[in-house]
Amino acid sequence: MSRTALRICPLCEATCGLTLTIEGTAVTGARGDREDVFSKGFICPKGASFAAVDGDPDRLRTPLVRRDGELREATWAEAFDAVAAGIRPIVERYGPHAVGVVLGNPNVHTVAGALYPTVLMAGLGSRSLFTASTVDQMPKHVSSGLLFGDANAIPVPDLDRTDHLLLIGANPLESNGSLCTAPDFPGRLRALKARGGTLTVIDPRRTRTAKLADRHIDIRPGTDALLLAAMAQVLFEEGLTDLGALTEHVEGLDELRDAVRDFTPEAVAPACDVDAPVIRVLARELAAAPTAAVYGRIGSCTVPYGTLGSWLVDVLNILTGNLDRPGGALFPQAATDRTPRPAGPGKGFRLGRWHSRVGRHPEAKGELPLSVLAEEIDTATEEGEPIRALLVVAANPVLSAPDGDRLDKALGSLDFMVSVDPYLNETARHADVVLPPPPPSQSPHHDFAFNTLAVRNQVRYNRPAVPLEPGRMAETEILARLILAVTGMHGADPSAVDDMVVGQTLGKAVREPHSPVHGRDPEELAALLTGENGPERRLDLMLRLGPYGDGFGVRPDGLTLDRLLGHPHGIDLGPLRPRLPQPLKTRSGRIELLPEPIAGDLPRLRQALRERPAGLVLVGRRHLRSNNSWLHNVPSLTGGTNRCTVHIHPEDAERLGVRDGGAVRVKGAGGEVTAPAEITDGVRRGVVSLPHGWGHDRPGTRLSHAATDPGVNVNQLLDGSLLDPLSGNAVLNGVPVSLVPVT
Numbered sequence: 001m002s003r004t005a006l007r008i009c010p011l012c013e014a015t016c017g018l019t020l021t022i023e024g025t026a027v028t029g030a031r032g033d034r035e036d037v038f039s040k041g042f043i044c045p046k047g048a049s050f051a052a053v054d055g056d057p058d059r060l061r062t063p064l065v066r067r068d069g070e071l072r073e074a075t076w077a078e079a080f081d082a083v084a085a086g087i088r089p090i091v092e093r094y095g096p097h098a099v100g101v102v103l104g105n106p107n108v109h110t111v112a113g114a115l116y117p118t119v120l121m122a123g124l125g126s127r128s129l130f131t132a133s134t135v136d137q138m139p140k141h142v143s144s145g146l147l148f149g150d151a152n153a154i155p156v157p158d159l160d161r162t163d164h165l166l167l168i169g170a171n172p173l174e175s176n177g178s179l180c181t182a183p184d185f186p187g188r189l190r191a192l193k194a195r196g197g198t199l200t201v202i203d204p205r206r207t208r209t210a211k212l213a214d215r216h217i218d219i220r221p222g223t224d225a226l227l228l229a230a231m232a233q234v235l236f237e238e239g240l241t242d243l244g245a246l247t248e249h250v251e252g253l254d255e256l257r258d259a260v261r262d263f264t265p266e267a268v269a270p271a272c273d274v275d276a277p278v279i280r281v282l283a284r285e286l287a288a289a290p291t292a293a294v295y296g297r298i299g300s301c302t303v304p305y306g307t308l309g310s311w312l313v314d315v316l317n318i319l320t321g322n323l324d325r326p327g328g329a330l331f332p333q334a335a336t337d338r339t340p341r342p343a344g345p346g347k348g349f350r351l352g353r354w355h356s357r358v359g360r361h362p363e364a365k366g367e368l369p370l371s372v373l374a375e376e377i378d379t380a381t382e383e384g385e386p387i388r389a390l391l392v393v394a395a396n397p398v399l400s401a402p403d404g405d406r407l408d409k410a411l412g413s414l415d416f417m418v419s420v421d422p423y424l425n426e427t428a429r430h431a432d433v434v435l436p437p438p439p440p441s442q443s444p445h446h447d448f449a450f451n452t453l454a455v456r457n458q459v460r461y462n463r464p465a466v467p468l469e470p471g472r473m474a475e476t477e478i479l480a481r482l483i484l485a486v487t488g489m490h491g492a493d494p495s496a497v498d499d500m501v502v503g504q505t506l507g508k509a510v511r512e513p514h515s516p517v518h519g520r521d522p523e524e525l526a527a528l529l530t531g532e533n534g535p536e537r538r539l540d541l542m543l544r545l546g547p548y549g550d551g552f553g554v555r556p557d558g559l560t561l562d563r564l565l566g567h568p569h570g571i572d573l574g575p576l577r578p579r580l581p582q583p584l585k586t587r588s589g590r591i592e593l594l595p596e597p598i599a600g601d602l603p604r605l606r607q608a609l610r611e612r613p614a615g616l617v618l619v620g621r622r623h624l625r626s627n628n629s630w631l632h633n634v635p636s637l638t639g640g641t642n643r644c645t646v647h648i649h650p651e652d653a654e655r656l657g658v659r660d661g662g663a664v665r666v667k668g669a670g671g672e673v674t675a676p677a678e679i680t681d682g683v684r685r686g687v688v689s690l691p692h693g694w695g696h697d698r699p700g701t702r703l704s705h706a707a708t709d710p711g712v713n714v715n716q717l718l719d720g721s722l723l724d725p726l727s728g729n730a731v732l733n734g735v736p737v738s739l740v741p742v743t
């Protein structure tokens, strides 16, 4: 007999509510949940393939432990014994920094990934933290940290109310959106146009999103910061700045005007390959729109001027008075956000509190660049110990970070490695212990991260749709046990981890004058928490202390876990609302428009005015039926147009003698790859495009379908040396390459 269960889709940032069909313990189908308060029934082909993703026979069912050089099935007890025995001696002998931690993208999609990694890092005391953020959005964190004093205060375009959207280096018709959680992003863009609004897209490729736009600017890759600086310059020059209600919250306006003075449209036009009059029009349209939002994503972050570009996105929102106003770009307020503190000066944001050992790269947000993980393992220096052990949680850096071959070799040289991953993939194949989490149907779901980036405030929670299969361990328990094993508490009850966090959080809350529980007894409060297990009690705690919470009885109709469980399709918390100055945590208590590190990086941008690529440059692309490196094992999501091909413009193809479908060899600083060419005028001249996450041809993996059409690893073209200096983010777009047909 079949039944249904609700489950939010974990496959991209849109967080659509799904209705799963379940036969026995197997998911057999998925459709959009029409009653979901946020997604209202929207689903894409990835969500519709939930059953196949969830039931993939290649998912590991038991832990694997390496014995005599071979990964063999083991019990959970054996696996955690092996973890403790492998990690502790390294910590004791070489210190905690010799243990590296890599956190990959799915951590932002799981309850476990939200609740345990910070506890892991604190317990371990290691500074060797590398995450997907430094091949993605770290420039945005840094610019937010500098402007607003909080690296996680990221303004989100008010898609449903804006009159004008300027979208830079993002392709939400394929990606479904990023740093802007919006189920049915395509539908929301169509609605913008239907209500008379305008959409401008800046992208070197004529993407599906660009085709929807009123105006498409096919900019030269890597030059967006120049174009945005010129737009700011025009706003100043033509007297079009109008900060409105922001005026009292902003400092540094005059300094900013001086800083962008020489970035005129005429000065940047040759570098961007966008005509100066067009740049003036872009600035005037932005200023003239009743409301407008500037929004940048991957193509604006993963470039040499990623932080400057991310900063300029918000500068333009501020100069036109669009930050923090309906229809502009606003700060969401999630149900699990901390209790809002009163407005006023904060601690500010600092970069470079420590540096990487080999290349002396500054930390950002407590992280080192993923691009330098390999050298931190394979290069000895006098400064300290190389990384000798690695804990990899939900990451596949061999494919997702620059120079996979070097990292692959470095991983092979480690003394010890643990991978928490459902697949034996290109990275996990080096592990000594693989700890597989259960499939999504057997896991709870709450969007701790994406609700802080959502275009509408709302809250939803799902308990597991299917009970844990015998022999499975919840990922929350896997991570709690991992924490205990690597911090010298191996074998303790994993609920001790949750109890400790609850105790610390309440202990702090009762001392904060602005907390609803100020002055109360932490133990008495802890006893009031509900939930079936530690993670649920922690969710209850966060909800109750949060901005909509019941404050443990202070606001009796406020949120609690119990109340949320009574709303299986979620609770709508309303549209985004102006929040300034409360979110600001700068030392001045104001928006610091021209922070010192930004001013210090502008001379580099000024040099870029004169730079032109000598030959072809590479950009990436995403496909609706793909997701980074790990959905290529699902037959219904591969094939057709979702292939690892090199897009090249017809004129470039002709000049280089490239045939459509013929093999081409692409060469970059880090190596070369050979893939079929696809001739299309969807890329601009001088630009070629390859998707990432492919290259499933290494031995020792267990991805049987992916291996049948492995594709190539685009990141092999990079040598890891190109970084945005302020954020340490990898440069993945606008990278010089050469190309020849293979005869």
Ligand SMILES: Nc1nc2c(c(=O)[nH]1)N[C@H]1C(S)=C(S)[C@@H](COP(=O)(O)OP(=O)(O)OC[C@H]3O[C@@H](n4cnc5c(=O)[nH]c(N)nc54)[C@H](O)[C@@H]3O)O[C@H]1N2
Binding pocket: 103, 104, 105, 106, 110, 132, 135, 136, 298, 393, 394, 395, 396, 397, 399, 400, 401, 420, 421, 422, 423, 425, 437, 475, 620, 621, 627, 628, 629, 630, 691, 692, 693, 714, 715, 732
């Ligand atoms: N050239 C190029 N490179 C890129 C990008 C690009 O645009 N161009 N994009 C970058 C971006 S934005 C990102 S975010 C990174 C992503 O790169 P990574 O962070 O490495 O993430 P994925 O490739 O998605 O791999 C995620 C791993 O998590 C596993 N996994 C899936 N579900 C779960 C789960 O529930 N629990 C656990 N523990 N594991 C799970 C998968 O099996 C997979 O092995 O790639 C980056 N790399």
Ligand SMILES: Nc1nc2c(c(=O)[nH]1)N[C@H]1C(S)=C(S)[C@@H](COP(=O)(O)OP(=O)(O)OC[C@H]3O[C@@H](n4cnc5c(=O)[nH]c(N)nc54)[C@H](O)[C@@H]3O)O[C@H]1N2
Binding pocket: 012, 013, 105, 136, 168, 169, 170, 171, 172, 174, 175, 176, 177, 178, 202, 203, 204, 205, 207, 219, 220, 221, 222, 223, 224, 297, 298, 299, 300, 303, 619, 620, 621, 622, 623, 624, 625, 626, 627, 628, 733, 734
């Ligand atoms: N289907 C699918 N959805 C996904 C993912 C996936 O792999 N597949 N990954 C998820 C993840 S981890 C993320 S971070 C998001 C990313 O979400 P998006 O940022 O929307 O991702 P992309 O589709 O890579 O869009 C980036 C665009 O930037 C363009 N671009 C490249 N270089 C430049 C440049 O220098 N300037 C400008 N202006 N544009 C440039 C590219 O041509 C591309 O169209 O997507 C998420 N959703």
Ligand code: SF4
Binding pocket: 009, 010, 011, 012, 013, 014, 015, 016, 042, 043, 044, 045, 046, 047, 048, 176, 183, 184
């Ligand atoms: S848009 Fe994203 S969240 Fe929605 S169904 Fe597709 S993959 Fe899942």
Ligand SMILES: [Mo]
Binding pocket: 105, 132, 136
């Ligand atoms: Mo990402």
